[in-house]
Amino acid sequence: DVKVTQSSRxxxxxxxxxxxxxxxxxxxxxxxxxxxxxxxxxxxxxxxSYDVKMKEKGDIPEGxxxxxxxxxxxxxxxxxxxxxxxxxxxxxxxxxxxxxxxTFGAGSRLTVL
Amino acid sequence: xxxxxxxxxMTATEGAIVQINCTYQTSGFNGLFWYQQHAGxxxxxxxxxVLDGLEEKGRFSSFLSRSKGYSYLLLxxxxxxxxxxYLCAVKDSNYQLIWGAGTKLIIKP
Numbered sequence: 001d002v003k004v005t006q007s008s009r010x011x012x013x014x015x016x017x018x019x020x021x022x023x024x025x026x027x028x029x030x031x032x033x034x035x036x037x038x039x040x041x042x043x044x045x046x047x048x049s050y051d052v053k054m055k056e057k058g059d060i061p062e063g064x065x066x067x068x069x070x071x072x073x074x075x076x077x078x079x080x081x082x083x084x085x086x087x088x089x090x091x092x093x094x095x096x097x098x099x100x101x102x103t104f105g106a107g108s109r110l111t112v113l
Numbered sequence: 114x115x116x117x118x119x120x121x122x123m124t125a126t127e128g129a130i131v132q133i134n135c136t137y138q139t140s141g142f143n144g145l146f147w148y149q150q151h152a153g154x155x156x157x158x159x160x161x162x163v164l165d166g167l168e169e170k171g172r173f174s175s176f177l178s179r180s181k182g183y184s185y186l187l188l189x190x191x192x193x194x195x196x197x198x199y200l201c202a203v204k205d206s207n208y209q210l211i212w213g214a215g216t217k218l219i220i221k222p
Contacts, residue, residue, distance in 0.1 A: 004155070042117060042212030043200070090155070099144060099163075100208075104155035 003027050004105035006091050012111045019078040021108050023091030029103070030096035032074035034058075034066060037088040037107070046089075049074055050096060081112045115139045117213035119201050124219045125191055133186045133199050133216045141206020147175055147186045148200040150215065156200055159186070188218075196220045 007022035025032065031050055035043040035058075045058030047066040055066050063085060067075045074093075078085055088109050092102040118136045125131040137145070144163040148156040162168055162177035162184060174187040188195055201213040 040121075040214055042214050043202075043210075044212075045209070099146075099161045100204075101146075101158045101161065102148075102156075102210075104157070106155045107153075 004103050006105035006108045008108050010109050013081045017081050019081050021076040023074045025093040029093035031094045033092045034076045035090045083112050086112045115211045119213040119216045122217045127222050129191050130189050135184045135201035137182050137203045139203050139205045143204040145184050146202045149197050151197045193220050
């Protein structure tokens with residue numbers, strides 16, 4: 001019954017490494033999102049996409065990029081990981097109509113040493 | 114700036130009722146959401162309010178007053194499994210979600 005799958009639950013990377021976080025949804029949703037979640041803060045939007053090969057910057061895009069080559073897959077890329085990118089990363093998807101209720105993945109906890 | 118305020122933590126007793134408040138100041142309003150997030154898990158959708166009033170869904174109800182910039186989530190007949198964080202989010206005039214930091218609800222036997 002898994003609907004939004006994030007490929008890695010836990011990752012440990014070193015400063016400067018390139019990091020790929022993968023997200024796949026099986027609900028044929030048009031919209032996909034990447035958030036980061038940090039203690040004491042609300043979810044912060046990094047990037048989102050309303051369609052294949054389309055991307056929009058969210059509130060905190062610096063240091064990140066994304067790729068959406070297929071409708072079901074949305075990848076988050078950290079070109080050169082830094083310690084301040086240690087966080088929980090949540091992928092979500094929604095239909096592009098109605099209330100746009102989000103369905104979230106279980107999250108990827110990234111530690112950058 | 115845009116802001117969502119909710120209490121950081123609340124404690125309640127099994128079987129009781131608890132109300133989690135959310136106040137917001139946003140540029141425009143296009144709906145308010147409540148999500149539940151158990152520790153280490155994905156947030157899951159609980160409710161959506163776009164008009165004033167109370168929406169009831171089983172043991173959970175959500176209330177909205179747009180004129181006051183205020184919502185609450187009401188949980189009745191609390192169960193231990195209700196221990197979780199509850200996230201309030203408002204969709205602004207650009208249809209972007211603004212998130213509160215979440216309220217951690219602790220249920221005691």
